[in-house]
Amino acid sequence: MEISIATPPGFSFKRTAISHGWYNLPPFDLNQEQWKLSRVLDLRGAQPITVKITGGNGAVNVVTSRELGKQSAQQVVRDVRHMLRLDDEMSSFYASIADDPDFEWIVSSGAGRLLRSPTVFEDLVKTMCTTNCSWALTYKMVDGLVGELGRESRGGQRAFPTPEAMASKTERFYRDVIRSGYRAPYLKELAERVAGGSLDVESWFSSDLSTPDLQREMKTVKGVGDYAAENLLKLLGRYDCLALDSWVRGKFKRTRNGGRKTSDKKIERYYSRFGEWRGLALWCDMTRDWLETEESVAIP
DNA sequence: GCGTCCAGGTCTACC
DNA sequence: GGTAGACCTGGACGC
Numbered sequence: 001m002e003i004s005i006a007t008p009p010g011f012s013f014k015r016t017a018i019s020h021g022w023y024n025l026p027p028f029d030l031n032q033e034q035w036k037l038s039r040v041l042d043l044r045g046a047q048p049i050t051v052k053i054t055g056g057n058g059a060v061n062v063v064t065s066r067e068l069g070k071q072s073a074q075q076v077v078r079d080v081r082h083m084l085r086l087d088d089e090m091s092s093f094y095a096s097i098a099d100d101p102d103f104e105w106i107v108s109s110g111a112g113r114l115l116r117s118p119t120v121f122e123d124l125v126k127t128m129c130t131t132n133c134s135w136a137l138t139y140k141m142v143d144g145l146v147g148e149l150g151r152e153s154r155g156g157q158r159a160f161p162t163p164e165a166m167a168s169k170t171e172r173f174y175r176d177v178i179r180s181g182y183r184a185p186y187l188k189e190l191a192e193r194v195a196g197g198s199l200d201v202e203s204w205f206s207s208d209l210s211t212p213d214l215q216r217e218m219k220t221v222k223g224v225g226d227y228a229a230e231n232l233l234k235l236l237g238r239y240d241c242l243a244l245d246s247w248v249r250g251k252f253k254r255t256r257n258g259g260r261k262t263s264d265k266k267i268e269r270y271y272s273r274f275g276e277w278r279g280l281a282l283w284c285d286m287t288r289d290w291l292e293t294e295e296s297v298a299i300p
Numbered sequence: 301g302c303g304t305c306c307a308g309g310t311c312t313a314c315c
Numbered sequence: 316g317g318t319a320g321a322c323c324t325g326g327a328c329g330c
Binding site for chain 1: 306307308309310311
């Protein structure tokens with residue numbers, strides 16, 4: 001089954017697909033030769049399906065692994081729009097950087113939409129798996145979660161596990177099988193709180209709380225500190241924080257500070273001119289070279 | 301082969 | 316509120 005979803009003017013599928021490390025973590029899979037982004041979506045009431053997404057002129061094309069009813073098709077459209085940030089209002093951000101020669105490329109290349117998961121829960125678990133470890137270990141943990149606990153689509157690929165599936169496993173499972181180390185009790189506790197209904201992380205997406213208040217609420221989750229909360233805030237569409245981690249600090253040092261070590265204060269000062277958009281300006285600046293050549297909006 | 305360091309940090313105890 | 320030390324894993328590196 002094929003579904004075409006209209007994209008906003010200037011949207012770049014390539015820049016969006018590769019905007020964030022998530023494209024490299026299961027169940028996402030990005031084929032950079034064909035520029036095809038695949039993943040399994042858990043439709044809850046129905047068997048999970050695999051979707052393959054490609055860019056086009058003024059639309060993205062979604063091919064599903066089987067025919068879908070009206071309700072399931074609507075959920076696929078909703079999830080794809082959410083993942084690719086098709087409903088994000090970018091004009092204010094683009095206006096804030098349009099006159100800056102170092103950042104104008106973001107407008108002309110259609111960058112600035114950060115790929116995210118269909119659920120806040122998935123983004124939160126993945127973020128917890130990025131802390132204090134190499135990317136290789138992050139991959140190993142996420143791959144383990146998907147492979148061990150994700151529901152299977154018809155083609156044998158797996159979705160990201162539900163909170164209920166994760167809550168059903170023991171802390172030892174997360175240590176011994178997932179190899180998550182000291183994060184094991186954090187993952188177990190988070191899944192239990194979400195599955196039990198005492199924590200509604202999906203509500204964070206439409207929360208009326210101020211960013212500092214929402215950040216405080218996020219940090220009530222064990223294993224979520226400043227970096228993890230700020231990273232999640234970006235994925236929710238709030239960019240008034242920087243989510244500085246060792247990778248960003250190193251990249252800023254190389255690209256913006258002549259290879260010299262710098263303080264967080266200096267990084268904050270550098271991007272402060274972008275106001276409420278400073279987190280997004282920083283992220284685009286740090287990931288500019290993730291695409292070797294500049295992508296024109298005419299080549300989505 | 302072995303020890304050390306560190307990578308897309310966080311928690312707790314203590315001051 | 317600020318800080319030191321502990322916490323898991325696994326790859327890179329020096330010896």
